[in-house]
Amino acid sequence: MLIDWFTVGAQVINFLVLVWLLKRFLYRPILDAIDAREQRIAAELADADAKRAEAKQERETFQHKNQEFDQQRAALFTHAMDEAKAERRRLLDEARQTADALRDKRQEALRQEADQLNQALMHRTEQEVFAIARKTLTDLAGASLEERLVDVFIERLGAMDSEAHTLFAEALKATSEPVRVRSAFELPPAQRELIQAALNSRFETEVPVQFEAGPDLVGGIELTANGQQVGWSIADHLRSLEQGVRELLKAKDQSDVVPKPAQPAPDATHS
Amino acid sequence: MHLSPDEIIFWQDGFLKLNATIVFTWALMLVLVVGSLLVTRKLSRDLSRSRWQNLLEILVTGIEKQIAEVGLRDARTYLGFLGTLFLFVAAASLATIIPGYEPPTGSLSTTTALALCVLVAVPFFGIADQGLGGYLKSYMEPTVMMLPFNIISEVSRTLALAVRLFGNMMSGTMIIAILLTITPFLFPILMTALGLLTGMVQAYIFSILAAVYIAAATRTRKPKPATNP
Structure with a gap:
């Protein structure tokens, strides 16, 4: 007979013991480890997603701020340019006026000096002429x-x-x-x-x-x-x-x- | 020349005896349990892990996936039973490359024991899933007329399980033994390789059939997306 019933019983018990042992030492630890890893990966992925979303939001905020900054800078630049132009015009006008005034003053001074010189020359000439005439006439008298x-x-x-x-x-x-x-x-x-x-x-x-x-x-x-x-x-x-x-x-x-x-x-x- | 390792008896005291089947089964159990212990003792829960842990993880998740593909809803409930069936039968066949080893599955007693376990496990899981009444009712589907045929099918498929595995494993070792006497050198090696293959296939078939029977008992009314072996 090929079936030995004692061996069958022993093998049934052996198999059940093996089932229990493998459950205890193989399946449960391995599955626990896999679950823990999957949870961890899922958590990390969720974290990465959250970080990506955050980064995206921050990038958008940054871009927005950048744009605002550019606009402000352009506005400020334009303003400064206008002000500089106005200031330049004003300074030029002022300089021109000052130059004109200086020129007038100098011309006036020159003219006065010339006049004075002229007058002095004339007085001198006159005095000399009369002095000579007087002297001559006195000598002759x-x-x-x-x-x-x-x-x-x-x-x-x-x-x-x-x-x-x-x-x-x-x-x-x-x-x-x-x-x-x-x-x-x-x-x-x-x-x-x-x-x-x-x-x-x-x-x-x-x-x-x-x-x-x-x-x-x-x-x-x-x-x-x-x-x-x-x-x-x-x-x-x-x-x-x-x-x-x-x-x-x-x-x-x-x-x-x-x-x-x-x-x-x-x-x-x-x- | 003996057909079964049952016939190699190391020690006997009346009804109690210690034959090669039981001894080699214990050896296999020891190897399996100690191997898993060694690997699972320092399990890594991080992304990096040892190659042995990788191997076991692939094995366990692979079995789990197969069970799920058969159509069992909660694969982890059945993993202990079906996974151990597969691992035991596969290990028994794999060890045939060791000289002097006799596979315990080559004994009809062992395969009968495994088939009996399946025979008990099917109603056990069936009752646990849909209750006693629900399970017993499944024997009278589609009509009461089918009751004896269902019972016969239950018994006969258990017998078929036992004999199929026994026949395959026994024949494998037998062929090698016979060939060794005829053509000693190269041919037995080829046959051993073939035996390894058939052993793996048998392990797969045995556990998948058990899974299918359990699935049939637990989900009679639900469509099965499973692939039949």
Whole structure:
């Protein structure tokens, strides 16, 4: 018989024991390990998913922020550019104005300096001319010239118009002081008498006369009574000439100032 | 010349005896249990693991997948029983490459014992799944007329299981033994290789058939997506 029933029983027990042992030592630990690993992997995958989602969100936030930043920067840049342009324009204007003012001032100063120089030159020339004239005339003036001057004086006295004559006569009557006769040199007594006689005859009265010498007259004779004056001297002529020249210079100055042409200013704007 | 390792008796005391079948079964049990102990003692739950652990994991998950493919819903409930069937039969065939070894599955007593275990396990799992009444009712499907035929089928398929495994394993060792006497050198090696293959196939067939029977007992009314062996 091929079946041994004791062996069958023993094998059944053996098999059941093996089932229990393998369950205990093989299947359960292995399955537990696999489950634990799967759980862990699932957890890690979920974690990775969460992290990816988070990263995506953060990336979007970052991109958004980046865009905002770019926009802000562009806006700020534009603003700054505009401001810089305005500032540049303002500075340029200011510089131009300052340059213009400086140029005007300098032109004014130049003109004034030129004027002053001109005037100084003219005064100097004038003074020199008169000094030379005075000197020459003073050198030339002598006794004989004085005589001639006395003649001319007397002649003038005679030729005095009626109005001047009346004024002078009234002046003589009003004062008790003597009439002053000034000359560049001390007059000799003969000529004094001539003048005395001419005055007496002209005003038909005894005129008290005081003779004085005044080198500043250069040459000539002057009659002064109570503020009224009659006479002739080279100094008089020179004075009137000087006055004429001054008036001429003044007129010239004024004509210079008015039509002054605006010169082209040095280029202060480097735009 | 003996047909079964039952006939090699080491020790006997009346009804009790210690034959080669029981001894080699114990040896196999020892190897299987100690092997799993050694590997599972330092199991890694991380992503990196030893190659032995990998091997066992592939084995266990592979069996689990096969059970699930047969159509059993909760594969882990049946893993202990069906997995041990497969591992025992496979190990018994694999060990035939060791000289002097007699496969315990080459004994009709062992295969009968395994078939008896399946015979008991089918109603056990069936009752556990759908209750006693539900299970007994499945014998009267589709009509009461089918009751004797169902019982006959139950018994006959158990017998078929036992004899199929015994025949295959026994024939394998027998052929090798006979061939060794005729053509000693190369041919027995080829036959041993073939025996390894048939042993694996038999292990697969045995456990899959058991799974199918259990599936039939537990899910009679549900469609089975299983592939028949």
